[in-house]
Amino acid sequence: MIELKNITKKFYKTTREVTALNNVSLHVPKGKIFGVIGTSGAGKSTLIRIINLLEKPTTGDVIVDGISLPGLSNSQLAKERRQIGMIFQHFNLLTSRTVYQNIAFALELANTPKNVIDERVKELLKLVNLEEKINDYPASLSGGQKQRVAIARTLANNPKILLCDEATSALDPATTRSILNLLKDINKRLNITILLITHQMEVVKAICDEVAVISNGELIEQGTVGEIFANP
Ligand code: ADP
Ligand code: ADP
Secondary structure: OEEEEEEEEEEEOOOOEEEEEEEEEEEEOOOOEEEEEOOOOOOHHHHHHHHOOOOOOOEEEEEEOOEEOOOOOHHHHHHHHOOEEEEEOOOOOOOOOOHHHHHHHHHHHOOOOHHHHHHHHHHHHHHOOOHHHOOOOHHHOOHHHHHHHHHHHHHOOOOOEEEEEOOOOOOOHHHHHHHHHHHHHHHHHHOOEEEEEEOOHHHHHHHOOEEEEEEOOEEEEEEEHHHHHOOO
16 A cells, blocks of 8 residues: 655755665555554654655655655645545644534535535544534643544545554553554544554554564564564
């Protein structure tokens, strides 16, 4: 579903060159939950931004659902980007809009008819188990509830891939578990491929089918959770 081939990404600063990713290749199979774990500065955000088309690799190829991304025009990229949803550590909800409006906004951007939007928002809130908060503002919600709204919003336009950027890092352990269970549920029910980046080993152990470990921009290990975390 997602294939990175020999990805290198360099950033050029005034005085020096930073290699954020060095010759990284990995394969995320369709329908799986794939985790990328690494410490701060390892290159995780750069990796996810390359898959989400926010950065182009310096060299190497990114193939999403059979399509090579680096050579696409901006309009083609915009189209491919609709296949990819993303959730963040700090949720990125619009604070001046209600839960309904936050989710509806994603649908309006995709030119969804008004009568379809109402139904779809209710269906999405049911999926994330937050129907009773439909008219509340984000400020009145807990962190876990905010992340549920963000998940509903990003699923609104039926992406094939869900990217999670430290999605549980701002949450307490119990809330983290409930969000991870929701992601697992969504992965099964909607057959959506999930790629998550995290610095938390527990997250990877809890839900990932496969995991890649990155350090200093290099992929140092890749395999099933059992293989990577097996005690010798
Ligand atoms: P992580 O998400 O694992 O913390 P990042 O991908 O953010 O790692 O960063 C990897 C390396 O690339 C770091 O050394 C970081 O300073 C550098 N880097 C990331 N983005 C930029 C940028 N836009 N300009 C310059 N250097 C960057
Ligand atoms: P931002 O300035 O936070 O990136 P955008 O206007 O780009 O905001 O997007 C609004 C929200 O839409 C994001 O915060 C994110 O939760 C959601 N979203 C849905 N799909 C994507 C995607 N492919 N990439 C980034 N954000 C996405």
